[in-house]
Amino acid sequence: MSQFDVTIIGSGPGGYVSAIRCAQLGFKTAIIEKYPSLGGTCLNVGCIPSKALLASSHHYEELQHFADHGIEVSGDVKINLEKMIARKQAVVDQTSGGVKYLMDKNKITVFEGVGSFEDATHVKVSKNDGSSEIIESKYIIIATGSKPSNLPFITLDKERVITSTEALKLTEVPKHLVIIGGGVIGIELGQVYMRLGAQVSVVEYMDRIVPGMDSSLSKELTKVLKKQGMKFYVSHKVQSVERSGDVITVKAENAKGETISLEGDYSLVSVGRRPYTAGLNADKAGVKISDRGMVEVNDHLQTNVSNIYAIGDVVRGAMLAHKAEEEGTMVAEILAGQKPHIDYNLIPGVVYTWPEVATVGKTEEQLKEEGVVYKSGSFPFKALGRARAGGDTDGFVKILADAKTDEVLGVHMIGARCADLIAEAVTAMEFRASAEDISRMSHAHPTFAEAVKEAALAATDNRALHV
The missing domain is CATH 3.30.390.30 (FAD/NAD-linked reductase, C-terminal dimerisation domain)
Known part of the structure; x- marks a missing residue:
């Protein structure tokens, strides 16, 4: 049986950064990742690929205004979406490879498979080939991240009614993309496809987009995106999402009880994310998980089981990669007897x-x-x-x-x-x-x-x- 000082379940920004810091501090460290590529949601289907598409679409949009700078481009400017998506994937692959290099450099043992608790000091790694092994660890850090949320009445077919994961690898530019949710993810991906020629409509339950930010930012961003062509339906509660062939119909109701009906060929459901603990078997270790699915921790990110910690999207607070990184570093330093702190404000x-x-x-x-x-x-x-x-x-x-x-x-x-x-x-x-x-x-x-x-x-x- 392999034995480690620290084992981290999940290789997202919180997990892999925590592993590196643990190794730097002299801990014999292991990290468990169920997917073949390291980096978690952020690197594979979140932060990095979305920024790659934002960059590519931004270049295309800027090209339309080169004449303003005295640069005349002759001939038609065309979009090769397949190549754009391939470039995005190349960026992801290169970055994931970089994480693998850092694991090797810091002598961190990587296990590919699903990590689940056997008890408070033993973790089972269930591998894709059906085999498994048990590892023993003095400390365990849960860093299993989050998954896209959904509304109970919406069926995600992942073809026409999609999440952000599918939106990052479409094979065509939508004619009309109806986005449910005016948060960060929906607005970013909406701008990508609007730049490429899609009509984009955003339906938001709150009275403004990016509602967690200062209202002046919401107002200005709305104004600018409207000028670019995006349409908004704020203070609207989605009632139904139905598919008929390639047509998606989204019906929503405003505060006055008036109903709108939007027809598009794709609908992106972007209503936030939820902590992911499926298959973790936290109960076997005695770790408490809240009704909302979050791992309960104290101010030191320690669970109710003294040798088990949790970081990132799976605990309270904003679901941000850099927040997870700070937490991963903090836990590593706490385990080493240091006294780090995070000002969440x-x-x-x-x-x-x-x-x-x-x-x-x-x-x-x-x-x-x-x-x-x-x-x-x-x-x-x-x-x-x-x-x-x-x-x-x-x-x-x-x-x-x-x-x-x-x-x-x-x-x-x-x-x-x-x-x-x-x-x-x-x-x-x-x-x-x-x-x-x-x-x-x-x-x-x-x-x-x-x-x-x-x-x-x-x-x-x-x-x-x-x-």
Whole structure:
């Protein structure tokens, strides 16, 4: 029987990063993955492939506007969807191979198969060839991730009524893609296929898209995507989804009781994700799982069984790859006797549309609900020289700061390169910077980052320089 100090079930961003950190700290480490490729949902059917398609479709869209820059392209510009999907897969394969390299480099033993508990210190690995083996481990980390959620009355045939997994490998561009759910995943994939020529309609139960973010971002993103051609039906509850041949009919009802009927050739069901613990046999180890399917943990991500921990999408909190990575690192360091911490308020959220959307800290809605007296400063991208030079003038940066102390409480932005710009806000807030601190830091000119400085100036004393 193989014996290890730490065994991790699941090789997603949380799992494989945790394995690497455990190995760095001197633990004999194993990782169990049921699929042939490492990297979990994020790498194989989530973050990486969706960004590859977003990049490819963005290049195609930009090509339509080359004439604005004095670049004339002769002949028809055509989409080769098969090649685009193949490139996406090549990116996934290369990245997965990179994870395998890191496992080998750090001398981490990889088991391919389904990991399930025999008891609190023994895990059974059920392999695809029908064989199995038991491994013993002092510590076990559950990192089994999540799966797409569904509504109880919707039948996912994975051909025309699909999840994000199938949307990443379509063989044709939909004529009309009806998306159920206006969250991050639905909006990103909707923009991919809208750029490629699909009509895209989004049906959202809440009163705005990306409802977890600051309302000003939802409003601006809606405005920009409408301008690009996307249609929205917010405050609509889906009643039924029916397929007849290649036609999908989605019926939804608004708050007034009025019903709409949308016909498309594909419907993407994107109503969130749920923790995945199927086949884990957590009860054999005595691990508690909540009614919502989440593994219950304390502030140290320790389950009710002292040597078993859980991280990532399978525990409470935002289902984000970088949150899982931080948790995986934290658990490894706790096991080594260190005292790491995570400030969950400073885990950024990003929507990788164009313009990009990024946020960290408190929203205005949260500050109002908590009774915090705050001040706000915003700066539009259209006032930036770099934005005008590149033609990316949509969006703004907004900084929220405490009215008394000037400490930055939240930063919310939509515009070009915001997925990268948000790191500046995270860094500043980690060191409890004030809006004035940011406003007094030199920002290179001309850059998109100048919008952060200007928003800080606006929040400090309403003294932005370029508006």
